[in-house]
Amino acid sequence: MPLEQTINDAIKAAMLARNEVDLRSLRAIKAAILVAKTAEGANGDISEAEESKLLQKLAKQRKDSLDIFRQQNREDLAAKEEEELLVIERYLPKQMEEAEIRTVLTGIIAQVGAAGPGDMGKVMGVATKQLAGKADGKVISALVKELLAK
Structure with a gap:
């Protein structure tokens, strides 16, 4: 099943469960997918490799933000980034040891x-x-x- 469909199904499940963290994170993934699909030069579809790169980019952004917020003693914002990172990592391919x-x-x-x-x-x-x-x-x-x- 393509990532976009998986994310859409997960969004529906998060809405029914009233899970704000998952919902916020999944919507960020969906938005990134839509941006990639409608980007100039894109043919309206993205490959599995591009999906993986997209998720890695989102995870890296969260990690970088997390580091910055921790350096600035903003644990409230760091906690949000960490929650989103955990949700994004669920959809990333398994990393090598x-x-x-x-x-x-x-x-x-x-x-x-x-x-x-x-x-x-x-x-x-x-x-x-x-x-x-x-x-x-x-x-x-x-x-x-x-x-x-x-």
Whole structure:
């Protein structure tokens, strides 16, 4: 079932259950899907990969806002962002474990022939494409730095 249909069904369920947190979060996802579908150059439909990217973008926005609100001691706003993040993460594909990412990155480093920290760009280019939707960019970057420093 396409993400949009899943979200619409979840919105109906949240309305019936009077669950404000889910409703607010699901409406944000639906709005982002509609924006993506009506964006210039879009053909009115988005692929599964684009849906995944969209959800990751929404999750990253929530995480960034959460960090900022916590730094500014705004726990009321941080709590809202955290609630929305939890709902968005329900629809994200399962993220890879650090050990799995490390194994994939070791293979990529061997594949591109990276020898040191100067080759990080080569490795990151391949790694971000290969691990898109499966791992967070910050985690990939930190592991690549660690592996190339050895």
